[in-house]
Amino acid sequence: SDAVNRVFRNGILHATTNPVVRRTVERYGMQLGAARFVAGESLDQAIQALRRLEDMGFKTNTTIFGEHVFDEATADAVADEYIRVIDRLKAEGLRTNIALKPTHLGLSVSREVGYRNIRRVVEHGAKVGTFVRMDMEDSPWVDGTLGIYRDLREAGLDNTGVVLQAYLYRSEVDLESLLPYAPNIRIVKGAYLEPPDIAYPSKADVDRAYIRLAERALTADGYTAIATHDRRIIEHIIDFAIANKIPRDRFEFQMLYGIATDLQLQLLRRGYTVLISTNHGTGWYPYLMRRLAERPANLLFFARNAVRL
C-alpha cells in the first residue's frame, strides 16, 4: 500500500547516509545485481550497452556517476571528463546525449563554479551537436539549477534542458516561468527524500501533479520528455497527445536503463521516441539506493542473489 511503500522508501533513503550500509553495498552491490541498473563501471563498457540500445532504435543518454562535489579542482576535472566523453561518443558514431548532475560539476562549490563548468560542457556540446541536460537533484539545488538553465539560454545556448519534479509543490510555478524559453523539459516524479512542507507525501498527489505538469508542458511551445515507468501515466499521455493533436516529434518517453524493459520496447514498437537513460562509472552507490527505494521488490531481487552467492 501507499503507506507501507512510503515507510520503506524513506527508510532506504535514510539508510543511504549510513557508513556501514554504504561500505557493505559498495563491496557486494555489483555482484548482487547493481549491474542491472548500471550500463558500465567504465565508459568502454557503457559504449557497448549504448550501441546495443541505438541498434534497437532507442535514443540514449549517459551520465558519469557522481554528485555533491565540494572542491573546485575536482569539479573542473569532471567538466573535462564530460568533454572527453562527448568526443568519445562522437568518435564511436553514437548519438548519445549527456545528462549531468549540477552538484557533480560544482554547483555545490558555488553557483559560479557550477555555471562555469556546465557552460563549458554545453558549449562543447553545441560545437559537436550533443544535447546536454541538467538533472534535478534534491531541493537545495533547484534554484541554482534553474538559474543556470536561464543563464545558458540567455547566453544563446539552446542544446540544453532541465528537469521538473512533480513531487515539489513549486514545480507548477517553475514550469510557467520556464515556458517563455520554449524549453526542453523532462518531467519526473522525484527521487529524493523531501519534507512534506515542500513535497507531496502521497503518491496519488504526485501522480496527479505529474499529469498536470505534463499536459501543461505538452500544450506549450517546447519539447517534453515524459520520464516515468508508470504505465497508467504513459497511456494517459498518449491519449492526451492524440486528443490534442500533439505531434510525436514534440515529446518523447524516457526510462532508466534496466527498468521496465518490456515497456521500453513496446513503446518503441508503437512508433514513439524512447530514450534510455544510462549511467556509468564506479560511484553508483547513491543511484542504486534511489532505485532500491523506488520499489520494495528490488530489495528482494538483491536478497535472492545474496542467497545464491
Ligand code: FDA
Ligand atoms: P513509480 O515509482 O510510480 O513506478 C511505476 C512503476 O514503474 C512501478 O510500479 C514499477 O513497475 C516500475 N518501477 C519504478 N521504479 C522502479 C525501479 N527502481 N525498479 C523497478 N521497477 C520500477 N528523479 C529526480 O529527482 N531527478 C531527475 O533528474 C531524474 N531523472 C530521471 C530520468 C529518467 C529518464 C527517469 C525515468 C527517471 C528520473 N528520475 C529523476 C527518477 C524519478 O524521479 C522516479 O524516482 C523514478 O522514475 C521512479 O518513478 P516512476 O515514474 O517510474 O513511477
